[in-house]
Amino acid sequence: MNGEKYLSSNKLVHLKDGIFLNLTLLRILTLNENLIETIEVAVFTDVPRLISLTFEHNQFDELDNGVLKPLQKLEHIYFDRFELCINALHVKDCYPKGDGISSQEHLLDNPVLRASVWIMAAIGCTGNMIVLLGRLLAPNNNVVHSLYLRNLAMSDLLMGVYLFAIAVADQHYRGVYLLYDGAWRKSFMCNLCGFLCTLSCESSVLILTLVTWDRFVSVTQPLARKQPSPRTAALTLVVLWTLAVAVALAPFSKGYFGNQFYGSNGVCLPLHIHHPYDKGWQYSAVMFMVVNALALIFICYAYLRMIHEIRASGVACRSTRQSQERDKVAQRFGIIVLTDCMCWVPIIVVKLVALAGCSVPKDLYAWLAIFILPINSALNPVLYTLTTTVFKKQVRKIINSCIHKNRRPDPQHSASDSGFSLSFGVFPKGGSTRRILTYRVGLRKSGNEDRKSDILLQGTQSSLTTSKNSWKRPPTAV
Numbered sequence: 001m002n003g004e005k006y007l008s009s010n011k012l013v014h015l016k017d018g019i020f021l022n023l024t025l026l027r028i029l030t031l032n033e034n035l036i037e038t039i040e041v042a043v044f045t046d047v048p049r050l051i052s053l054t055f056e057h058n059q060f061d062e063l064d065n066g067v068l069k070p071l072q073k074l075e076h077i078y079f080d081r082f083e084l085c086i087n088a089l090h091v092k093d094c095y096p097k098g099d100g101i102s103s104q105e106h107l108l109d110n111p112v113l114r115a116s117v118w119i120m121a122a123i124g125c126t127g128n129m130i131v132l133l134g135r136l137l138a139p140n141n142n143v144v145h146s147l148y149l150r151n152l153a154m155s156d157l158l159m160g161v162y163l164f165a166i167a168v169a170d171q172h173y174r175g176v177y178l179l180y181d182g183a184w185r186k187s188f189m190c191n192l193c194g195f196l197c198t199l200s201c202e203s204s205v206l207i208l209t210l211v212t213w214d215r216f217v218s219v220t221q222p223l224a225r226k227q228p229s230p231r232t233a234a235l236t237l238v239v240l241w242t243l244a245v246a247v248a249l250a251p252f253s254k255g256y257f258g259n260q261f262y263g264s265n266g267v268c269l270p271l272h273i274h275h276p277y278d279k280g281w282q283y284s285a286v287m288f289m290v291v292n293a294l295a296l297i298f299i300c301y302a303y304l305r306m307i308h309e310i311r312a313s314g315v316a317c318r319s320t321r322q323s324q325e326r327d328k329v330a331q332r333f334g335i336i337v338l339t340d341c342m343c344w345v346p347i348i349v350v351k352l353v354a355l356a357g358c359s360v361p362k363d364l365y366a367w368l369a370i371f372i373l374p375i376n377s378a379l380n381p382v383l384y385t386l387t388t389t390v391f392k393k394q395v396r397k398i399i400n401s402c403i404h405k406n407r408r409p410d411p412q413h414s415a416s417d418s419g420f421s422l423s424f425g426v427f428p429k430g431g432s433t434r435r436i437l438t439y440r441v442g443l444r445k446s447g448n449e450d451r452k453s454d455i456l457l458q459g460t461q462s463s464l465t466t467s468k469n470s471w472k473r474p475p476t477a478v
Helices: 082-087 111-137 143-172 177-185 188-220 230-252 281-315 320-355 362-372 375-386 389-406
Strands: 004-006 028-030 052-054 076-078 093-095 420-429 432-444 450-460
Touching (some): 111 362, 143 188, 143 230, 143 375, 188 230, 320 375
Parallel strands (some): 004 028
Antiparallel strands (some): 432 450
16 A cells, blocks of 8 residues: 555645655655646655656656655656656656657657758758859849849758758767757757747748739739839848848747747757647747748639639630640649648648647657758749749850850861851842852961961852842842
């Protein structure tokens, strides 16, 4: 009877010293499903024979290092968060072993995720750097639209930087993550990663909405719409970036957001899936649910409307080539809608499920952070720039100019050795056609002097008769 004690669902809030007095034979203690917020240091000094302790589903996030020291015979302990196991290093089995993202050994526990974070970071950074450099080196006629897409690339580039930072941190803490988990999640670098991720997400959503609006008005009202000036477009972008920066900086203020809004998990992502009602959960819900949902609804409506307009205008199109071009544009718009849904719908749904109190697989959080969230950052450069006809033409133009610039003339065919030009022309004169054949021959002599002679051979074709008004016809090339 004295060996086990089950105190589940007793609404305990504070565990004070002496609460287990005269229970020296106690071996199993269950304290789950309570409201425990604080535990005094000497609370377990009266139960030194304890071998199993359960703390699941309580309110405390931190534990003093000295609380579990009297329990030297403890073999099993159960927490809500694996990071609390740092206080039970002498315990044989401490649960949980991880949170789906991180484990007691690694920041990114899944080997596939450890490799994928490098790949996604490389794709995001490389693609968006190409867009930025390409649009700077190859000016576009549509200055305003190009300005929008450069800012979109900059926004998506921040996501690639965030993923690289997480990949480096995972490599640094490989095998010993539990020892540094608390320090990492409270560090400036983790908060910076959370800031970059939030800034990238919010600015990307806002700029994508702006790009969609620009295209929507251009397609649906091509004549009535007045193109905004570059100055107006730049001011609009400044406002959007300011708003995104303000949203990302807000969690650095304490109080409502607590001390670990960005550091709620190892990847510093404030989605709050595992613990949906942590401090600042309303802010997280508005950022990742409300804003994304409203933007997604507008973008889907706008592109579907544009696809309808393009299809409708293509019905009366007689040219097969024009019809094919319209179909390509419609397909591109459809892919844009699909990728936006792939990125935002899973996040919105999972967030709703978590807030509803339903169980969410722990490893799903990691896949959302590494794969789903960066989808737009990786694909936006491809959809909006790299696969467009204008960009490909500009790239070919730059490559060709570089090739011709670096190409050296062949000395065997240079003009100094022998120059040869042949031109035919048909010029009307009177009632006959005169064909002019011009040779230009350059002969190289000894020394550095060249002697060039031009020989003009003119011959008149016979048996060619034309009408009296043949001189009025424009010249034609032979």
